[in-house]
Amino acid sequence: MRLRLLPDRRYRDREHAGRVLAEALDAFTGRPDVIVLALPRGGVDVAAPIAERLRAPLDVCLVHKLGVPGWPEVAAGAIGEDGALVVNDDVVRESGTTDADLTRAIDAARTELRRRQTLYRHDRPPAAVAGKTVLIVDDGVATGATMAAALRTLRHRSVAGAVVAVPTGPSEVADLFPDADRVVCPDRPGYFVGVSAAYDDFPQLTDARVAEVLARFAPE
Incomplete structure (x- = not known):
């Protein structure tokens, strides 16, 4: 089915957006x-x-965000599948995130990244960038x-x-x-x-x- 592009919407779907x-x-x-x-x-x-x-x-x-306890939409940082870690010190400090909280978030993120890597690439290595x-x-x-x-x-x-x-x-x-x-x-x-x-x-x-x-x- 062909979707009509509404006047206040720019794209029919993600594929159309990609072409634009x-x-x-x-x-x-x-x-x-x-x-x-x-x-x-x-x-x-x-x-x-x-x-x-x-x-x-x-x-x-x-990339997986490192969640803040009690505020899942707020990111204390992120970790990439290659292990590169980015921590937002301001968010960590202002949210009261402890070292233990951060460690738990990193461990959970690594588990999810491994799952996605296996599922998405079937254990192919990441593209060299x-x-x-x-x-x-x-x-x-x-x-x-x-x-x-x-x-x-x-x-x-x-x-x-x-x-x-x-x-x-x-x-x-x-x-x-x-x-x-x-x-x-x-x-x-x-x-x-x-x-x-x-x-x-x-x-x-x-x-x-x-x-x-x-x-x-x-x-x-």
Whole structure:
């Protein structure tokens, strides 16, 4: 069924958003130093059309937020699948997060990252990003906490450049990512109510869907 794009919504679905975003990233087409990394789950369906148009490899950037006890939406930091750890000392201090709390959050995050790595890649190693220009893709940005953590962990992996590429975000989206070399975001409404507001169709993606998309791009 073909969905109608409502006047106040920019994209039919994530695939459509990826095609629009890919046009804004045309300068990266065919470059051997470019790799597309998606933040799962939602970023994967956006990233696939980008990787196809740019003729670039696609992988996921597995990052897990470290939750604050009692406030699961607040991140005390994040850890990447390669072990790169980012801790927000201000959040830790202001939330009263203890060393024991942080240790428990890190252990839980590592367990979840191992689960996702096995499920998504079937034990294939993460794509090599050292010396590469990384286009890191999600289906949108609200607070930007996960994307910021992903950027910081990528810097630990010695990328040559990091470009944030998202279909929608608040008007100040570029200011959210000082660690990025560039931010590409075609839809920046003056009154931003949330990522889903930019889409006609915005279903929850499953782990199986992420694995299916990655399998299409897996190196032979």
